[in-house]
Amino acid sequence: MKFIDKWERKYGRFGIPNLTVYIIVCYVIGYALTIINPSLLNWLSLEPAYILRGQIWRLVTWVLYPPSTAGVLWFAIAVLFFYYPIGTSLERTIGTFKYTLYIFSGILFTIIGAFILYFLLGGNVLVGSVFSTYYISLSTFLAYAMCYPDMSVLLMFIIPVKMKWMAVFYVVIVAYEMIQYIMAGAWYLVIPIVASLLNFIIFYFGSKDFSRYNPKEVHRRNEFRRAxxxxxxxxxxxxxxxxxxxxxxxxxxxxxxxxxxxxxxxxxxxxxxxxxxxxxxxxxx
Incomplete structure (x- = not known):
């Protein structure tokens, strides 16, 4: 996207270095709260009904919700051995400003999606429970997979799988979930998914912005530059x-x-x- 390149030249100084570390800290705090006192999370969720009544802190505090509340071991593995290296590598690949914009646009679209769903359901339904950081984390994974499609990771620390096939797998799962929600009459559950992944849809499918960071493309440009x-x-x-x-x-x-x-x-x-x-x-x- 050319306009993002212009933003980077003008506002690049506002990029947040090591943003992945701050996100992980939020996840750790949220996970600790689920163990210590789960009821506290009820005061932090992205709930438009309460936000419109003055609880504006919910616009920010909902990012404390971890993508998963599985066991401590799996949470540590997901954060330290998966999300952290992917997030930091993606930041180095596309740049601090673009990575910051990518993450914050995902957060913004999720907030907008929550309000859209709230008003579509009549403005008298609590919808905060269906919005989390899971799909924002998934959008980061998909962006990384587009940058490094042929990179292999060890599934369950044993089976080597290329990133592009893992991305395809997750996309199929998400599409299946959306179809199931629609067939069950719970169409409104599709909105959180689309809203949280809209940053990936815009950044990649809208402009192929990540294609320039594909190692093959980068190598081709470097070969030309050296020549x-x-x-x-x-x-x-x-x-x-x-x-x-x-x-x-x-x-x-x-x-x-x-x-x-x-x-x-x-x-x-x-x-x-x-x-x-x-x-x-x-x-x-």
Whole structure:
């Protein structure tokens, strides 16, 4: 989206670095509340009926609801070994400002969806219980899968599955749920799903915005850039020769002296990658 690029140039300083960490902290607080005193969450939910009566804190506090209230072990695995690496990697890939905008637009669309549902049902029904952060977290996963479709993860720590197939699986499940709700006459339950995933629909299907971050596309652009550069590689520090350069993001040791670089033995050719892309890039055959 060109207008988002313009926003980034103008308002990029408002991006929140390490936003994933703050989101996880919210989830941990919410999960702790479900253990200590679940009734407290009733005062934090996204409930338009109460918000219109002056309880405006609910516009913010509902993000404390964790995506899942499964056991402590599964919650820790989901947060630390799945959501955290995906969120931080997506932020590095698309940039802090775009990632911040992506997350906050998902939150905003969910709030708008809650009010739409509230008024569609006559304005006298409590709807807060059907709105949570689950589908916002799912939208983050889908965005990551579009950026790294061929990256493999270990399902149940055993079975290697590519991200694109996991994304397809979740999309099928969500579509099935929506069809079931409609057939059962509970069409209103579709609104929370669509509202929470609207940021992904707009960012990706509306403009293919994430396609530019696909490792194959990034590698193609870097190959073209290297072909057009004069002999000797230059870093962002201005003209000085560099020893290392990532074939995906183009960063050198001048960008960050703490970066580590390695050559990939599975790629055909001498392709060097930084520590963030060594295990996530698509191998060149």
């Amino acid at each position: 057009m550069e004069p002999r000797g590689r230059t870093g962002s520090g201005g003209g000085a020769l560099t020893k290392h350069k990532c074939a995906i993001c183009g960063r050198t040791e001048l960008d960050d002296p703490n970066l580590e670089f390695r050559f990939c033995s599975r790629c055909n050719g001498n392709y060097e990658y930084c520590q963030d892309h060594l295990f996530t890039h698509t191998h060149v055959k």
